[in-house]
Amino acid sequence: MNAYMPYVLCLVLFCIGIFAILSKKNIIKIILGIIIAEYAVNLFLVMVAYKAGGRAAIFSPNRGEILPEVMVDPLPHALVLTSIVIGLATTAFMIALAIRLYGKYGTFDITRMRELRG
Amino acid sequence: MIRTLFVLLVLLVLAAAATSVIPHLKMRTELDGAGLEYARRGLEDTGSINLVTAVIVAYRGLDTLGEVVVLFSAATSVMLILSLFPLGRGPTDPSFIVAHTARVLPAPIMLLAVYFTTHSHLSPGGGFPGGTIMASAFLLVMLGSSSTPAGSKILPALEALSGTTFGLLGLWGTMTLGQFLNNRVIGIGNPGYLVSAGIIPLVSLAIGVKVASEFSGIFAAFRKSGGNR
Numbered sequence: 639m640n641a642y643m644p645y646v647l648c649l650v651l652f653c654i655g656i657f658a659i660l661s662k663k664n665i666i667k668i669i670l671g672i673i674i675a676e677y678a679v680n681l682f683l684v685m686v687a688y689k690a691g692g693r694a695a696i697f698s699p700n701r702g703e704i705l706p707e708v709m710v711d712p713l714p715h716a717l718v719l720t721s722i723v724i725g726l727a728t729t730a731f732m733i734a735l736a737i738r739l740y741g742k743y744g745t746f747d748i749t750r751m752r753e754l755r756g
Numbered sequence: 757m758i759r760t761l762f763v764l765l766v767l768l769v770l771a772a773a774a775t776s777v778i779p780h781l782k783m784r785t786e787l788d789g790a791g792l793e794y795a796r797r798g799l800e801d802t803g804s805i806n807l808v809t810a811v812i813v814a815y816r817g818l819d820t821l822g823e824v825v826v827l828f829s830a831a832t833s834v835m836l837i838l839s840l841f842p843l844g845r846g847p848t849d850p851s852f853i854v855a856h857t858a859r860v861l862p863a864p865i866m867l868l869a870v871y872f873t874t875h876s877h878l879s880p881g882g883g884f885p886g887g888t889i890m891a892s893a894f895l896l897v898m899l900g901s902s903s904t905p906a907g908s909k910i911l912p913a914l915e916a917l918s919g920t921t922f923g924l925l926g927l928w929g930t931m932t933l934g935q936f937l938n939n940r941v942i943g944i945g946n947p948g949y950l951v952s953a954g955i956i957p958l959v960s961l962a963i964g965v966k967v968a969s970e971f972s973g974i975f976a977a978f979r980k981s982g983g984n985r
Contacts (some may be wrong), residue, residue, distance in 0.1 A: 660766060686784075688783065689784035689787065692787075697805040697806075709795045710791075712794050712795065712798070712811050715811075716808050719882065719884055719885070720820065730831075730974045734837045735837065
């Protein structure tokens, strides 16, 4: 059971994010929930890349000190690196929308934005 | 309380789906698949001793170009949304601490960012983190003054220039070696030295400047629309 603990905690983090997205009424808290869920996914990708006792995927300038076989997987790391930056840009976009909504309705509470309801 | 029940139901379904998946997850004991190929051949193929950068810029360079386009569209929409109808009364004066910090810290932050961006093939870092750190230096300068810095006028030009550089470096490979973003259009040199790894440092620099100018533009747009109504 202990071996699965990191994955379970990652799932718990993701569920916290989903809970915030679904149950909160303040739009800023919803955005925070999206960020938490996003980082849980990033964490999961990094954990998939990890292997027991692995080294960073960077060779030593003195060749032969670090062999390819002891490295962690570089591909998910590359994905996560770009995903973090894209996440920052989309967060900025969401916050810009929240600012516009606040300017229109004078509140961050989504239940008071009546005209948005279909 | 239908809402709460619905939320609990969704979380339960998620947990149930995960309990069927999690027992199949095991921590890897050895490298396999694409990762092993990258680790074995990356140094010979690209000349970059940082394999993460080799994957981002060389092996998956086209995907990175796509990511840069996503970043560009996000930054453009933020600026569009925030600039259509100016909201507030604009920036307010910075506090004493922020104003004085903003005179000292931007230079070392910028130095770190330049190191990250130019040494992406040698050490952890790369264009994306380096550019974000550069933008944070710009943010600090902006917070320390009561007006938008004069440099923000050239941000769109910098963005266009770096994006074009990325594309042209890719096309250079197409024209000489028949492959987009081919790393060997210039020699890969001696791995481990600053001038090595072909076009990887140049592409990293282009990515870094592009990310920095986009995030600086986003921060400037937020700054201009800031304040209360």
